Structure formats: C-alpha cells, structure tokens
Amino acid sequence: MAARIEPIAGRYVHLTLGGRHCRVYFEEAGGGIPLLCLHTAGSDGRQFRHLMNDAAVTDHFRVIAFDLPWHGKSTPPVGWENEEYRLTTAAYVEAVMAFSRALDLDRPVVMGCSMGGRIVLQLALDHAADLGAVIGLEAADHQTPWYDTEWLHRPDVHGGEVCAALVSGLVGAPAPHEHRWETLWGYMQSGPGVFKGDLYFYRVDSDFRDRVAGIDTRACPVHLLTGSYDFSCTPEDTLRTAAKIKGTEAAIMEGLGHFPMSEDPARFREYILPVLDKIRAARSTA
Amino acid sequence: MIERLFELVNADAALVRRGRFLTTDFLVEVGDEPFHISVQDGRIASVTRGPAAARPWRFAIRASAEAWREFWQPVPRPGYHDLFALTRFGHARIEGDLLPLMANLRYVKEVLETPRRLARSA
16 A cells, blocks of 8 residues: 655755855645745744645645744754844845745745734735735734743753743644644754744834734735634734734634644634635636 | 642653652642642642741742633633733732743643643543
8 A cells, every 4th residue: 555645845945045045945735826834933834734735725825835044944054053043024024035036936825823924914014016915823013022032042941841831822722632732842843042033023023013004905915813812912912903904804713822724723724715715716806 | 629739740650750850849829828839850749738837939820719710621711721821811920930930831831730630520
C-alpha cells in the first residue's frame, strides 16, 4: 500500500531584507488565487498545514506560507549571534512584500494571525494596489500588554517551556488535545529570544490606532476573524478595530482561541471557507 | 476543591515529573480562605488550610471563590479558562517572587487546573 504523501511542497528562496542576505523557507499547496499566510509571533509556517491539506481551499487557492528569518527553517542572517533580534513594522512589511515579489504573486490575498493579523492592516494601508484582500486572524490595531516579555529570554527560565506555557491559555478551551499540543510545540521550538523579538513589533512598534481609519476597503477588502477565547487580542479589540475601518467584515469565532488555523482546524474551516468564497466571488467578477 | 490537589497531582506521574525541579511553598487564596501549598520535587507535600500566621510563601495567587468555581468548570468559559486570562481580566492577582512560578509555569498551571478533572468525572 502506498504511503500517504501530503500535497505540501517546501522550498527555499533567497531574499535581500534590510540590505542583508536571507535564506527563507516556504511551503505551498494548491493552485489559483495566491493566499499568502503569515504565522504568529514565535512560531512558523507549519501553523497552516491543515489549510494546505484542505481541498476545499487548495482547489481554488495557491496557499503559501513562509517562515520569517529567525523562524522555522529560515536561518537568521549572518552575524545573528551578536544581535538582539527585534522585528519592526518596516522590516515586517519589507519581508512580506519582498517574498511576494520574489515569487511573482499576482495580488495575493494576505492572511496573517496575531502579529501577522496586525501587519496585514499596515499592508492594506501601504500596498492596497498590490494585494487582493487581507484577512486578519486575531487582529487588532493595538493590544494592552498582559505580561512582562522579559520572562521570555533569560538564562534561569527555559525559553521554550515558558513561551509555550504562557501562550497555552490562548488556545480555546474546547480545542482538540492533539492540535492544542502541536500548536504549543511550535512555541517550544522557537529560537532563544525570537518570540520576545517578535513581540517588540507587536507591543512596541505597531500601535495602529491612529492609522487604520485610512484603509480603503474598496481598494483592498479587509476581513477580521477572532476567537472567543483569545484574551491577547480580545473580540472587543477586533470589533473596535473593525468599527474604525469602513467596509470591514468582522466575525467572532466561537470556541476558538488565538491560533485558530492550527488549534482546531475543523472548527476554523467553518469560519474561513465562507470568507474565501466571498473573496473568490469578488475576484471573478472584478 | 483546592484540598484535592494533594491526591490529584500526586496520582499523576507525568505531572509530578514535570515539576521535579520545583520545591517551594505557594499560597492560593479562594476568596478569604488561604491555602498553603507545599511542593517537594513536584509532589504536593501538603495543602494546609487556614491563616497559619507567619507561614512563608514564595508566590501567591488570589482569586474569588466564584472565579475559581468558573476556572474549575470542565470546559471553562472565555476569560476564566487560564491563569493569565484570570489576571488579564482582573479576576485574579499574582504576587511575590515570580521566578519559581515562571520557571515552572506549565507545571503550576496544570496543578491549578487538576480540579477540572473532578467535574469531568462527576
């Protein structure tokens, strides 16, 4: 009997980011409208593996997820050993757009989660003409910090253990055991200080409260989906943000937390498939 | 519920192993009632109810009886499902020396969540 082999293919692309050479890993599956997926802080593109194995998605979308430099199978740039990693809004926008150009993606739909959900708002502001739409999962224009990020990178506390233990509560209470722990495994594997460095973007360099009203959803449609169990980006944070962006479609996903695509793929698809259908319908009539 | 930690934790070999590097005393307040939890190499050595004057603890977790009742539901509702969700929304407070807590966070969180199993099996 033939082994089960998934349709996901992984490759490496070489980019220049911030003037430095970066070897970036990405995976993709399917064909059609490019759906570029952005992982959460301190994790990597594996979070989208269920979406890439879902024919209801891949029959119509080319699903692509890349690991930011420092994450997953992407290496940090040469010289990393003497640096403190810190993601900024400008560097994040540059990475997404450089990746999209390198793969020659035609107006990709960009879907990001958590910090990826935050950056799609800036992408919609800066690059509306280059994008088909954005989907922000667990996205808002700002968050109130709920713990001290110093705990994430210090020699007397194991980074992988504490990162996973901190975010464990962000998984929805009903999430299946298998998917809860696979999601947390991603956090246990993050490099030292990488989650903390991502949170520099998330906590310090991305207060978009005064900017998001400038997004033109006629040029770049915006969809926001947030889990009811998310206490980092709360449903209230998302709905407040949606109210500022005219034409935004927002929904709260009951029973889901901060990692919907990986923590409970079956429940997530009930919410994401109608959004993807709507994007596809709008694209075919455009 | 909190008195049951002694049997719930010590009967769980994986949980005891997870806490094998932790020996400490911490305080859990359920409303006005203090409970001193003594941990020895991941095992619960004792759970002592009452004010026990001048008894030391490294860190304390304080919440109302109502908040703990919600927290210990088999599938708690949003906001009551995690120790830090409780603190984020003002239902609980954490005080004291956080190093033993953060260095053993998965263990301590799972210890505090063990009473959920009683409701599940009831």
